[in-house]
Amino acid sequence: MKPITNVLVCCIWFTFSLIITAQTLPTQTSTLFSGSGNCALCHQPGLPNTAALLDPDGQDISPVSLWRSSIMANAAKDPFWQAKVTAEVASHPFLQAVIEDKCTTCHAPLGRTEAVFNGAPGYSLTEMQNDSLALDGVSCTLCHQIKPDNFGGGSYSGHYLVENDRLIYGPYQNPFTMPMQLTVNYTPTFGEQMQSAAHCATCHTLFTPTVDNSGQIVGELPEQTPYLEWRNSRFSAEGRICQDCHMPPIDDEVIIANRPIWLGARTPFWRHYFVGGDVFMLTLLRDNAAAIGVTATAEHFDSTLARTRRFLRNQTAGLAADAEWLLQDTLAIKVAVTNRTGHKLPTGYPSRRMWLHLRIEDGSGQPVFESGSWDPVSGEIAGLDSPYEPHHQVIRTAGQVQVYQALMGDVDGNLTYTLLRGATYLKDNRLPPEGFTTQGPFYDSTRVEGMAAQDPDFNRSAGQEGSGSDTVFYHIGGLAPGESYRVDIRLRYQSLAPRFAADLLQYNTPEVA
Structure with missing residues (x-):
């Protein structure tokens, strides 16, 4: 094979320093959502249980550490995406509201979904730029609140279903609920949908409007369809899902939160790599971190870049x-x-x-x-x-x-x-x-x-x-x-x-x- 180149009882609290010293993760909250910084308090290595969220070699595999330098975490800050949205608006100014609302649905979901839940007709790039939750990208409390009720065609193009019932879905049976209920007012709940490719398809099956020469919407284009392509493949028939490659699990037992100190380990553990193939954008984000406002360090991006290159070459x-x-x-x-x-x-x-x-x-x-x-x-x-x-x-x-x-x-x-x-x-x-x-x-x-x-x-x-x-x-x-x-x-x-x-x-x- 030749290489391809270039080309996530009582609870005792302790004060501790975050391991990561990049721009602070947001801790703001809204009716539906909570910033990733609130999740990081428990779901990254640290006191009281310093053995939590480490692999057998002692490496940090916490969701926040792996996710924050991914394209998913930076979806709202992606300079190419922002440029492309504004170019589409410049080309079709009469459709600005439609374009910006459509695009922020999956790139700034915490902001846009909250706004629509509160009665707004849509969401704009200007609103996104002034909303720290929106700039948290495809964040923890979006993916872990998506319900499976409308999976399939009704969920495509960002029509994921999130309700105000404060349920956080995860892949493990019988979760210990009290710490999360007390700290962030969510109830952890087992959800089979977390191990479903249809979960990813809510945004990664996207149909965009087609505009003719007179400015009329006359149809739609399948802009991206990896889920539909997968459905027509051997991988689907064999039950191999998106998460198997892009969030590769390990079978080692992992303690998934640093508190309470007696919390038992779980297996398997899905590493929140969200590994893909965009070396160009990851490099641009790393090299322009301050201007873009990323929350990951250069070291995080270097790890993600190395992982991405290995993924491209070997898989x-x-x-x-x-x-x-x-x-x-x-x-x-x-x-x-x-x-x-x-x-x-x-x-x-x-x-x-x-x-x-x-x-x-x-x-x-x-x-x-x-x-x-x-x-x-x-x-x-x-x-x-x-x-x-x-x-x-x-x-x-x-x-x-x-x-x-x-x-x-x-x-x-x-x-x-x-x-x-x-x-x-x-x-x-x-x-x-x-x-x-x-x-x-x-x-x-x-x-x-x-x-x-x-x-x-x-x-x-x-x-x-x-x-x-x-x-x-x-x-x-x-x-x-x-x-x-x-x-x-x-x-x-x-x-x-x-x-x-x-x-x-x-x-x-x-x-x-």
């Missing part, structure tokens, strides 16, 4: 290749890319792409052919003059590159990077998960689009659908069979394609600037 994709002489001077290289995840690769927001980078060097180390080379500064792929690169089965020239991506089209079929103009996908050759078929559930929302749909080995093996792989053939002429060549093949990944980012620059908003 997402596989590469295999072989070569033979096709003609006297033509080398045929067969490259197979396999998706190891339970959703499309890449999945989620359509700014993401991955591509094959193949380089052939002669015996002296000089390049004789290269497809997919890129500029690490600009992020651009060499030779791609058009943002739309078709799907390839056979590559013969350096100007042909296999790029796995989803490209949006507007109502006229023109390429667009503006989310609300997205009516369809002109191209979607992202690698499906193993077991994915055109007859499987939710295919209409997760279709393969473009020339990949006609590629006989795209998600097919021996004529059967569901391989979760693609085979690309490189036919490279002008070589000498008697010479020695070195072939280097890499699968590269970007969470933010340069032209997607560059499209923002046409909008004059403070967040874009």
Whole structure:
């Protein structure tokens, strides 16, 4: 396998110092929610029980320590997200209220959900910026209060259900309730939904409005559908859920709170990594911590970044290749890319792409052919003059590159990077998960689009659908069979394609600037 690069009786209280010394976690409360700083008082290592929330090696695995440097914790502070929201508003100012309310539902849920609960018609970015709970991102008391009653289609696009009954759901039977009731006025309760992929789907299945040339909403676009992709996969059939990869559990017994001191251990314990693939944004958050107002230290971000890179390299994709002489001077290289995840690769927001980078060097180390080379500064792929690169089965020239991506089209079929103009996908050759078929559930929302749909080995093996792989053939002429060549093949990944980012620059908003 080649590497992918770049690319959470009485209670005795003690006063103690927090281990973490970044910007303070919020301790504000509202009718429905409580800031993560209140949860941290008990759910991080410290007195009275200093053995709590440590793994067998003595490492801190507390939810707050692992979560605070994640994309989830920083969802409301994410500079790219803020810039994109303001750009969409600049493009459709008459829809500002709709756009900002829609986007804050999942990026600033503690603020937006509280506002709507109290009778507000919606929620704005201005309100978010002045609301410490909103800026707590996807925080503890949002996820742990979501009810399963409307799981499925009724819960998608941020229609999660939170009620004012002060129940905090967790994965353990028979929780000890008194400490939490006394300190934060929530009652811990066993909830099977905490081990359900449908829980994640409430925000990670998102349909956004489609706006036509006259400014009318005429439909919707499946902006991100990892849950629906998973449903049409072997992983779903085997009961392997989102949390297994993104919050990997350990079977060691863990004391889940530092008080009361006699609290017993639980197993398994889900590590609140929320690991994904956005090295770019994690780096930006770390390097601009003070300006953005993050609550994690550089050390926390470094740990999350290292974890993310390992995740990308070891758990997402596989590469295999072989070569033979096709003609006297033509080398045929067969490259197979396999998706190891339970959703499309890449999945989620359509700014993401991955591509094959193949380089052939002669015996002296000089390049004789290269497809997919890129500029690490600009992020651009060499030779791609058009943002739309078709799907390839056979590559013969350096100007042909296999790029796995989803490209949006507007109502006229023109390429667009503006989310609300997205009516369809002109191209979607992202690698499906193993077991994915055109007859499987939710295919209409997760279709393969473009020339990949006609590629006989795209998600097919021996004529059967569901391989979760693609085979690309490189036919490279002008070589000498008697010479020695070195072939280097890499699968590269970007969470933010340069032209997607560059499209923002046409909008004059403070967040874009």
